[in-house]
Amino acid sequence: MATTRESIRESWFSKSTPSPDTVIHVDGRPFHLIQKLMATKSGKLASLIQQNQNEQPPLSYSLTDIPGDFTTFEQVSRFCSGLGAKLSSNNIVPLICVAHYLEMTDQHSPDNLLNKASSFFQVNVIPHWNECIKALIGTAKDNVFEQALHLGLVEACANSLVAKARLNPQVLGEPLVDQNPTAKRRIFAFDSMESNDLSALPLGLYAPIISTMIQVGVRLEYVAGSIFRYLNKHANLGCIEGEWHDDHQVYEKRFRGDVIETLEKLLPDEAGLIPCQLLSQMLQSAIALQASSNCRHALEIRLGNQLEEAKIEDLLIHSYGYSKELKYDIECVERVLKAFLAKCASSRLNRTSMIKVTELVEEFLVKITNEEELSKDKFIALTKTSEEMLLSNQNYVGLDRIYHAIDIYLDKHRNLTESEREEVCQVLDFYKMSPEACTHASQNKRLPMRVVVHALFVGQLHLREAIINKLEHSEYGGSQEDNEDRVVNDDYSDEARMEMERMDDRVVELEIECSKMKNQITDKCRPKEKFTVWKKLKRKFGCASDSSLEQNCHIEKKRRPGN
Numbered sequence: 001m002a003t004t005r006e007s008i009r010e011s012w013f014s015k016s017t018p019s020p021d022t023v024i025h026v027d028g029r030p031f032h033l034i035q036k037l038m039a040t041k042s043g044k045l046a047s048l049i050q051q052n053q054n055e056q057p058p059l060s061y062s063l064t065d066i067p068g069d070f071t072t073f074e075q076v077s078r079f080c081s082g083l084g085a086k087l088s089s090n091n092i093v094p095l096i097c098v099a100h101y102l103e104m105t106d107q108h109s110p111d112n113l114l115n116k117a118s119s120f121f122q123v124n125v126i127p128h129w130n131e132c133i134k135a136l137i138g139t140a141k142d143n144v145f146e147q148a149l150h151l152g153l154v155e156a157c158a159n160s161l162v163a164k165a166r167l168n169p170q171v172l173g174e175p176l177v178d179q180n181p182t183a184k185r186r187i188f189a190f191d192s193m194e195s196n197d198l199s200a201l202p203l204g205l206y207a208p209i210i211s212t213m214i215q216v217g218v219r220l221e222y223v224a225g226s227i228f229r230y231l232n233k234h235a236n237l238g239c240i241e242g243e244w245h246d247d248h249q250v251y252e253k254r255f256r257g258d259v260i261e262t263l264e265k266l267l268p269d270e271a272g273l274i275p276c277q278l279l280s281q282m283l284q285s286a287i288a289l290q291a292s293s294n295c296r297h298a299l300e301i302r303l304g305n306q307l308e309e310a311k312i313e314d315l316l317i318h319s320y321g322y323s324k325e326l327k328y329d330i331e332c333v334e335r336v337l338k339a340f341l342a343k344c345a346s347s348r349l350n351r352t353s354m355i356k357v358t359e360l361v362e363e364f365l366v367k368i369t370n371e372e373e374l375s376k377d378k379f380i381a382l383t384k385t386s387e388e389m390l391l392s393n394q395n396y397v398g399l400d401r402i403y404h405a406i407d408i409y410l411d412k413h414r415n416l417t418e419s420e421r422e423e424v425c426q427v428l429d430f431y432k433m434s435p436e437a438c439t440h441a442s443q444n445k446r447l448p449m450r451v452v453v454h455a456l457f458v459g460q461l462h463l464r465e466a467i468i469n470k471l472e473h474s475e476y477g478g479s480q481e482d483n484e485d486r487v488v489n490d491d492y493s494d495e496a497r498m499e500m501e502r503m504d505d506r507v508v509e510l511e512i513e514c515s516k517m518k519n520q521i522t523d524k525c526r527p528k529e530k531f532t533v534w535k536k537l538k539r540k541f542g543c544a545s546d547s548s549l550e551q552n553c554h555i556e557k558k559r560r561p562g563n
Contacts, residue, residue, distance in 0.1 A: 021059070022057070022058060024038075024061045024062075025060070027068075033077060035059065037080050042080070042108070043102070046108075065143070066098060068143070069094070079113050089131040089134035089135050089138075092138065093153050094139075094148075095113070095117050096117045096121060097147040097151065100114055100147070101147070121153070129164050133197075133198065135157050137201065139153070161209055166213070173225050198226055198230065199233045210226065220273055221273050230259070234259045235289075260285060261295045264295050267302070272309075276309050277313070280314040283296065283300065288318075304340040305343050326371060327371060328367075330374070330378050334382055334385050340357065359401070369405060380423060383402055383427045387402060387427045399428075400436075414446075418448050421446075422448045425448060428441075438458050438459040439459055441455035442456040
């Protein structure tokens with residue numbers, strides 16, 4: 001490469017041209033140039049040479065604040081030497097900035113570089129989507145960006161992109177979800193763009209351009225698609241490494257977190273534009289990358305607002321950091337459910353949506369009960385939130401599913417004491433559960449005794465109501481009912497009464513068992529009586545009496561004088 005550049009430089013100067021008499025340092029590299037040629041085209045260099053005209057050549061200058069690198073200045077050298085600069089969309093913005101810095105205007109020399117580069121920018125860059133993106137990428141360096149922003153080059157490219165997206169939003173790429181109501185909804189691939197994508201831009205340029213597109217009314221489904229293509233490329237959604245040790249990894253983690261925090265604020269709020277799968281991935285990445293709490297909270301609300309569209313995989317958010325002892329982040333899911341509850345309070349959902357969420361919650365509860373590390377308190381908190389969600393919409397069918405999850409939890413955590421199992425079961429309301437669930441609970445040996453008795457009692461009430469309703473129906477059923485129907489009703493009533501008697505017997509048995517358990521607990525807690533040799537002899541000859549008998553004797557003695 002060095003040999004090639006050296007041969008190019010040698011070809012610039014023929015034997016008739018004078019030798020280079022000036023050295024200009026740009027970006028840490030020297031350029032050996034001819035004063036007269038450079039001063040002819042550059043007003044700034046002409047002024048520097050004029051100030052140092054009494055010094056002996058070769059003169060040396062260092063342009064430390066030039067807005068460009070050595071490759072850009074190399075094109076300037078070519079232009080000053082009469083070979084012409086190679087203009088392209090990739091280098092046009094830095095070249096305009098350098099030409100402006102060196103004062104290469106038509107006032108200093110006709111048909112100068114600044115005018116040529118500006119004309120190329122207006123004719124060959126601004127009208128074209130891809131060329132505008134290439135030109136903006138060329139402003140990546142800080143010294144170039146500041147000058148390009150000052151000259152209005154960044155604004156010109158950004159305005160061109162916004163105008164084109166407003167006329168034809170398809171230049172942003174396909175939306176995440178097919179908006180055709182007759183077509184099956186699907187998530188489009190992120191790598192489907194054939195033209196240059198906005199995701200190639202740095203975050204500092206991409207975010208304000210997207211924000212402007214939203215303000216001028218570019219269709220939001222295309223904006224959302226562009227945002228998630230950017231997230232997938234720069235935040236690498238769904239791909240979370242383990243530990244972050246060296247400086248490069250720490251910087252990458254911070255950058256990816258900044259991308260998520262910045263673009264979350266730009267996500268459209270309209271429902272249905274962003275699949276729950278992508279919101280879940282974004283939330284999980286935000287947690288793993290330690291994004292701000294405001295960002296994580298906003299994503300939890302977004303996921304909760306469209307929870308009826310979610311699948312179980314969308315709630316299986318892995319734990320990181322302090323909560324890593326559990327496989328899944330239970331507290332995060334609880335906050336998502338509360339966000340869904342807040343939405344229900346402001347707008348009532350249809351029954352179909354509620355059933356979907358209920359089934360989703362049940363599936364999640366069943367999934368996490370398999371974790372032995374799941375504490376009793378966390379499980380209770382989640383079941384309470386689930387119960388609140390169901391009762392707020394009078395969806396009592398879901399209470400049966402919560403009971404099912406509790407049953408599984410008790411089966412997986414058999415080391416719980418009787419009182420701890422009662423705490424787990426405190427959310428159960430058998431009055432609002434189905435008769436089938438009450439019947440199952442009344443025969444469930446995993447439940448605490450008090451809960452089983454309660455289930456039996458409620459089951460009796462259900463059965464009594466069923467009998468009363470049946471009798472009322474048979475009594476006021478109309479004149480067309482014949483004797484056979486009455487016989488059937490009588491048979492049904494007899495079976496119902498027998499069932500009630502069996503349940504009464506079961507209640508009595510359970511009450512007896514409860515009484516025995518209480519006596520056993522009392523005996524264990526009572527201090528042991530000292531057993532002396534004298535008491536042994538009294539017991540042997542039948543003279544011993546317990547305290548209750550002695551107390552009765554004293555009572556009898558007191559009663560005799562009054563008789």
